[in-house]
Amino acid sequence: MTTAVTILPSQQLAALNDTYRKAVARKRLRFTIATAIFFAALVVAAIGAEVNLRTFFTYFGNFVSYFDRIFTLENGARVWTDVGEWFWGWHKWSLLLGETILISYVGTLSGAALAFALNFLAAENTAPAPWLRIATKRLMEFCRTVPDIVFALIFVIAFGLGPMAGVLAITIHCVGALGKQYSEIVENIDMKPVEGVRSTGASWISCMRFAVLPQVAAGFASYTLLRFEINVRGASVMGFVGAGGIGQELVVAVRKFYYSDVSAILLMIVVTVFVIDIGTGWIRGRLFGRDRHG
């Protein structure tokens, strides 16, 4: 079957083509300029970061062979041929991993508690006074912009070496990160229940407890679980600066070239992160499932 395609007269076509080309040309020009600026920035960055492709290509073999080495035992055999020898320190490492998870747990919970106390002050619709809201927001911003490991470095000096510094660092970071997410949830609630409770003459605290909290509890729990998962990852490197957990062992193994230990510890960390990931996912599913069914 054939269909006739009508072709417009040539003057009309020329005019249409002209406007089309103009429109496209402007877009292309903008795109080209943006790309050029981007590449210029990349080149400047490459010079700034001392990128040296020659070293990269000379030593790239090292990167591959590094993975080869960390999967080789002292006697030259592959690690999986002798699992007992590979995971010789599993008892010590599991205890340290437990400590890592505990650091993350305690840090997340205390951070969540503080964020919970602060977030109603930071949310636009529940803040009792504008100056209080701005002050709280700035405080949270500060807590989350300074990386947790910097806090850990300072706390190690103030509180001494050990997991306490790690817990406090995670707590502070958590206050900033969770406080922001919590207050965003609170800003999205339905305000009618709040008006209802306020019309009965309730105080600000009663309004929060009976009108806001029931709406936001599930969201809060979900974000807290997500943060816990992120913090397990963060706590695994706290040991790098002496703030407890598995990181200490890992950094020693890497620096002293105990190759098979590196792979064993890394594997344990990755598996732990997976398990926590799946576990919190399951709990989140349960929580939301329960809420949906009332």
Next chain:
Amino acid sequence: MTKLPMPDFESLHARHPDVFDRPVSARLATPAMLLGAFGVFVFGLVDLDFSPSRFLSGLHQLGWITLMMIPPDPGSSLLAYLVALGETLSIALLGTTIAAVFALPVALLAAKNIVPSNIFRFPVRRFLDSIRGVDTLIWALVWINVVGLGPFAGVLAIAVSDFGAFGKLFSEAIEAADSKQVEGVRASGGNALHEIRFGLMPQVLPVIAGQVLYFIESNTRSATIIGIVGAGGIGLQLAEQIRVLEWQKVSFLILMILVAVAAIDWISGKLRFAIIGRRAVA
């Protein structure tokens, strides 16, 4: 004033048995969970050597440190700090770009609508997951062993750890793309590459660009810390000054980081808006 009639509790009870007579297990579930969570918390406090006296003396110390931080003062090394900050920004920009360039093809392999076969997609996904499970700082340690101390190791560390994150995010963006445009390209006789280039890319590129910008922003934060293990940037200076207890310089460096992050935040916000705006126009 009229008085409302007293509610008839008997009939209410009969009509809503699930409100009045919840089983004991359901009534106790929430308190039990809270109690369990609190129990683990207390166990954690004990196990991690928390003691009130240690906490108080630490707070006392922290108070002194904070006092000594005021006023922030770079001393005579302002120029060195600015160079270090530039290095940090370079690490973030380069690392993120490299990660994005390498992650795009892998993300295509991990997307359900490009590679329908589960056998092939599953290992790619798990591979990306395990890269993400390892923290950037650990990658930095590994790369320092390979290319030596310095910012280049930092670039590679950010590139590798972001590669995992981007692979996942990009493949999700690709899976969310509308399949009609791909079908349209196929109907007009395009091959598989044409489908990806003209059907898929125009849809996913703005999303991807937004994510890349967001990561440049968050990587400025990560890039400040990888210096702590020796991979260049402002973190190196920061860790050094904390170790020698030069608190005024520490507070100055922290302020510099805050300002830089806020600036990048603002710029990338503008750019993201520009990109999304352009998509709405085009």
